[in-house]
Amino acid sequence: MSGPNEPGSGGQYDVVIVGGGITGMCLSWFLAESGLSVACLDHGRDSGSTANAGSMHVQMQSRLIRLFPDRLEDFKRTLWLYPLAVEFWQQLAADLEDDVELVINGGLMVAEDAEQLESLGRKCAIENSHGVNTRILDRGELQRIAPYLSDRLHGACYCEHEGKVNPLKANAAIEHRALSAGAAIHREVAVLGIEQGKPGFDVHTNKGNYQSERVVLAAGSGSGELAGGLGIDLPTRAEPLHMNVTDAAEPLIEHLVQHASRPITLKQLYSGHVVVGGGWPAAEGDGEAPPGVLSDSVQGNLELACEIVPRVASLRLLRTWAGVNPLVDLVSVLGEAPSVPGLFVAVPGDAGYTLGPICARLLADRMLDRPVSQPIDQFRPERF
Ligand SMILES: Cc1cc2nc3c(=O)[nH]c(=O)nc-3n(C[C@H](O)[C@H](O)[C@H](O)COP(=O)(O)OP(=O)(O)OC[C@H]3O[C@@H](n4cnc5c(N)ncnc54)[C@H](O)[C@@H]3O)c2cc1C
Incomplete structure (x- = not known):
């Protein structure tokens, strides 16, 4: 197994998380601090988390009303998550070493x-x-x-x-917590495909193969392609x-x-x-x-x-x-794919920087068999 934060040359882990944006990094932290061995793989392209504006959104944004009128009914039913997401950010920020503004x-x-x-x-x-x-x-x-x-x-x-939050500071502070909890963060590692092994998964990358019992797709817009390789429809x-x-x-x-x-x-x-x-x-x-x-x-x-x-x-x-x-359909996708046991999806809905940490917390609790504080069935991956 490669060392915790060497560039990555494969290895065996309890959980491999594909994507080291706000969602994957929070998930790495939460799972690693519960004692699981975690590798978070990220190829460093097309990351919303490194490009975003750091707005904490709760109101329905007018751009959604203009651009996605056919999705609004489903989206309204997820509004309850936004104030909770901001509250969760406040708890998270208080738990970080640095001021993330x-x-x-x-x-x-x-x-x-x-x-x-x-x-x-x-x-x-x-x-x-x-x-x-x-x-x-x-x-x-x-x-x-x-x-x-x-x-x-x-x-x-x-x-x-x-x-608002300063995303540059928040990303660095959360990564620091994930590393301190023992997560292996492997950058410049592109996941090329995921195969169901016997048991678990083989995760093929440009830097060697990883094996794990469970895999989480937290790869933002790159999640759909990887899910498609396992026969799962996830239209990111x-x-x-x-x-x-x-x-x-x-x-x-x-x-x-x-x-x-x-x-x-x-x-x-x-x-x-x-x-x-x-x-x-x-x-x-x-x-x-x-x-x-x-x-x-x-x-x-x-x-x-x-x-x-x-x-x-x-x-x-x-x-x-x-x-x-x-983008998916404005609504978060969160949970285990029933057709591929052990494969989890963590793609936050619209305003995903606001939602990323709470989505990670809810999914981590489900994966750790802990009580999940909010009902997440409406976000299940098989809805497509
Ligand atoms: C300009 C802009 C402004 C925004 N402003 C806001 C805002 O103010 N407030 C807000 O709440 N949201 C905002 N967003 C949305 C927000 O940035 C995203 O929804 C959020 O960052 C998603 O986080 P994530 O961790 O789920 O995905 P991402 O941050 O996109 O992370 C996914 C990671 O997966 C990696 N990856 C993908 N495929 C692979 C692969 N095959 N192998 C290895 N790694 C892979 C990528 O490199 C990436 O780092 C904005 C987005 C943009 C672009």
């Missing part, structure tokens, strides 16, 4: 006119009937709690559970998305800010940098190349940011990048 100060989804505010009112009613506490603010209340916003705005939907896909960060400003933007009908998320880190994203497209990567930045997305995203928070117009763009958002 998790701040839950509330989120605002802003409306530019009466029609948008009415539609936010309907959204708010749906959320409240599905366990998510949101409320409408009129123009006066909005200006009072968020004076940094444009005074053109008509009102907003407010959710107290929303906020890669959505290339765009991000920006400005240079640092004085403390200004207290909340996570989104828009009722246009694609934007906007927030400010401890360091003062303003992170602007929210679902603007990026160009698909060619082969193994990462996705490319589109100039229309740079411009459109930043112009919208300046409309909502006028002070942003005086900041310089520091960096812009594109990354891969793993």
